[in-house]
Amino acid sequence: MRPNSPLLFRNPALMTLLIVVSIGGYLGASFFTAAPSEPKNITGDPRAWPQRAQQSLLSPNEEVRVSAILEQLTIEQKVGQLIVGDISTIEPKDLVDYPLGAILAGGNSAPGEKAYAEMEPWLNTADAYYTAALSNQNVEQPIPPLFGTDAVHGHNNVLGAVIFPHNIGLGAANDTAIVERIGAMTARALAATGHDWTFAPTVAVAEDPRWGRAYESYSQDPERVRVLSRAFVKGLQSEPIGNGMILGTAKHFIADGGTKGGRDRGDARIPEPYLANVHGAGYYGALESDVGTIMGSFSSWNGTKIHAHKYLLTDILRGRMAFNGFVVSDWNAHAQIPGCSVDDCPLAINAGIDMLMSPWDAKDLYQSVLRAAQSGKISEQRLNEAVKRILSVKLKIGLLDGTMPSARPGARDKEALSGSAAQALGREAVRSSLVLLKNEDGLLPLPSAPSKITVIGQAADSFSNQSGGWTLTWQAREIAKEHFPFGATLIDGLQNHPASRDQDILFDPDDSQRTLPDIAIVVLAEPSYAEYQGDTKSLRVPRQNRAALNALDRLSKADIPTVCVILSGRPLWIEKLIPKTQALVAAWLPGSQAGGIADVLLGETEQGMPVDFSGTMPIRWPKDRLFAVKDDEEILFPIGYGLSYN
Ligand code: GLC
Numbered sequence: 001m002r003p004n005s006p007l008l009f010r011n012p013a014l015m016t017l018l019i020v021v022s023i024g025g026y027l028g029a030s031f032f033t034a035a036p037s038e039p040k041n042i043t044g045d046p047r048a049w050p051q052r053a054q055q056s057l058l059s060p061n062e063e064v065r066v067s068a069i070l071e072q073l074t075i076e077q078k079v080g081q082l083i084v085g086d087i088s089t090i091e092p093k094d095l096v097d098y099p100l101g102a103i104l105a106g107g108n109s110a111p112g113e114k115a116y117a118e119m120e121p122w123l124n125t126a127d128a129y130y131t132a133a134l135s136n137q138n139v140e141q142p143i144p145p146l147f148g149t150d151a152v153h154g155h156n157n158v159l160g161a162v163i164f165p166h167n168i169g170l171g172a173a174n175d176t177a178i179v180e181r182i183g184a185m186t187a188r189a190l191a192a193t194g195h196d197w198t199f200a201p202t203v204a205v206a207e208d209p210r211w212g213r214a215y216e217s218y219s220q221d222p223e224r225v226r227v228l229s230r231a232f233v234k235g236l237q238s239e240p241i242g243n244g245m246i247l248g249t250a251k252h253f254i255a256d257g258g259t260k261g262g263r264d265r266g267d268a269r270i271p272e273p274y275l276a277n278v279h280g281a282g283y284y285g286a287l288e289s290d291v292g293t294i295m296g297s298f299s300s301w302n303g304t305k306i307h308a309h310k311y312l313l314t315d316i317l318r319g320r321m322a323f324n325g326f327v328v329s330d331w332n333a334h335a336q337i338p339g340c341s342v343d344d345c346p347l348a349i350n351a352g353i354d355m356l357m358s359p360w361d362a363k364d365l366y367q368s369v370l371r372a373a374q375s376g377k378i379s380e381q382r383l384n385e386a387v388k389r390i391l392s393v394k395l396k397i398g399l400l401d402g403t404m405p406s407a408r409p410g411a412r413d414k415e416a417l418s419g420s421a422a423q424a425l426g427r428e429a430v431r432s433s434l435v436l437l438k439n440e441d442g443l444l445p446l447p448s449a450p451s452k453i454t455v456i457g458q459a460a461d462s463f464s465n466q467s468g469g470w471t472l473t474w475q476a477r478e479i480a481k482e483h484f485p486f487g488a489t490l491i492d493g494l495q496n497h498p499a500s501r502d503q504d505i506l507f508d509p510d511d512s513q514r515t516l517p518d519i520a521i522v523v524l525a526e527p528s529y530a531e532y533q534g535d536t537k538s539l540r541v542p543r544q545n546r547a548a549l550n551a552l553d554r555l556s557k558a559d560i561p562t563v564c565v566i567l568s569g570r571p572l573w574i575e576k577l578i579p580k581t582q583a584l585v586a587a588w589l590p591g592s593q594a595g596g597i598a599d600v601l602l603g604e605t606e607q608g609m610p611v612d613f614s615g616t617m618p619i620r621w622p623k624d625r626l627f628a629v630k631d632d633e634e635i636l637f638p639i640g641y642g643l644s645y646n
Helices: 012-032 060-072 075-081 119-134 167-173 176-192 222-237 272-279 281-288 310-320 346-351 362-375 380-396 414-418 420-433 463-467 490-495 543-557 575-580 595-602
Strands: 083-086 102-105 146-149 249-253 293-296 326-328 356-358 435-439 452-456 504-507 519-525 562-567 583-586 635-637
Touching: 060 380, 075 083, 075 362, 075 380, 083 362, 119 146, 167 176, 167 222, 167 420, 176 222, 176 414, 176 420, 222 272, 222 281, 249 281, 249 310, 272 281, 310 346, 326 380, 346 362, 346 380, 356 362, 414 420, 420 595, 452 490, 452 543, 490 504, 490 595, 519 543, 543 562, 543 575, 562 575, 562 595, 583 595
Parallel strands: 083 102, 083 356, 102 146, 249 293, 293 326, 452 504, 452 519, 519 562, 562 583
Antiparallel strands: 435 583
16 A cells, blocks of 8 residues: 555545445435436537427327327237337237337347348248237237347348448448438338337437447548438338338437547537537438338437436437437447336336337336336326327338238338349449549559459458458357358459459459459458447557458569458558559448449449449547547548549
């Protein structure tokens, strides 16, 4: 112990006493405090938020109908609507005793033993929960549950489904028409498996590339985020599927991408006008397309957990932003509110969360919310308000007049999952997402004259590297080629392309053959990751690329013309390797249709149509050893940067 430590630390007895007293005090306080104290809400200046006109979600007749249903519901049914449980812990038969408002399949939940499944088992699962809920004889008016999942770049938990580029690639494409078409195709794919709700789009503005979810953000440019969010929700929610429609979720409200150091679920310490105009932009876009749900963010604003933030969740979201759908919590996020737990958190409901996502404790949470409603800790007015919002959304999407998922018009629409149109859309989106950062001596497009081309880097043949997280499994680490019968890796795309028929293309993942080709293509990549598992302290090119980086050195010393392709969810520190390559392409996380990269490198589609680069930087690419950069001298490639062949 340091000699000059204060008296307190020098006196063990006194120190022990202090520890005992402080623990006792804490336990005592938490034991006797009836309810968690309401966290201090930052009551800021609402004028910072553009005012939207209030408008009811329902027509007058629909309002009457929802009110009539509300009248018939028992308090148990009302409380049930406020909870969404995961299929891994709630069985269909549970819905009779626990009439939950929704069920979800989280990132690693699926029917069967794996974290993913084919269309039919998903559809059977949807039917099972739907019919179980409607078989509830104890009530006059059984309410069907929603069935939600994270279809965030295509219907990514369905085996064989086309996986689209993650949002950062779509932000580079910056093409609202393509994003709207992806939204519509995703809606059809969800209906095919009996789902009616996706927790997408993420409308974050990822300010610091260290954030593990940076790739889920369309851009650091709020305007791109606004228009692309609007386009995706429009495509998703207006794709006609019988009398129903698919429900979207703008997430994570708010400033999930604005936390200090890019820490996932961290604290966004920003002034209110900045919060409103930068991190609110995506919500205004999604609201222009009438997004039906918004998901709260795990993160905090200036020290207060968003899930406890009544000013943001109620005053702002319902007032200035005039949101008329319902707010769903993130995965047990309510439990992170001081004084709350996974199975007890009236505070989140009272702050403005309408539906609590409870992956493992839905039954206990149901009991505690019921007790809170019976005791008045959750007022009848608040309970009815939340239920009314949820019923209104269910009515709007046709769920209250619907049929069993497998009897709906969109059921078993395999084309939407993996048909040629879906594959072509994916490949087109990949082409549009690529950003050309350098092209010395017009090395690209690759020559059509016979030449020896070596492709180096194991990522050139990896669906995990090219798709990123949320692909069949949450972290997408254990996925393999046989899982993507309708997809292609980069090497497949290059070797199978008609335009390369005269080329001799060798795949030498670790550069073990030390070839001296006419042209080399070196592929660098990040390992796949999702959420906080992707948070990083460095943007150094990951170690897995050692062979590829060594190859870059070897090839540049041997004056071999080289194209470097980067598969990443965010900018990496590549400043030093730029002089070693004649051409440089940012390909982001293209998903399953990486044949689109081959199209642009070769300058034409498989059908011989000329193609060019059209993508532009969606995010400020920092110089080495920097992260969230703002001034020009720190930025290697600014937002909007992108070269082309012409
Ligand atoms: C996760 C994510 C959220 C996702 C939800 C359900 O923790 O934060 O984006 O929608 O849980 O899987």
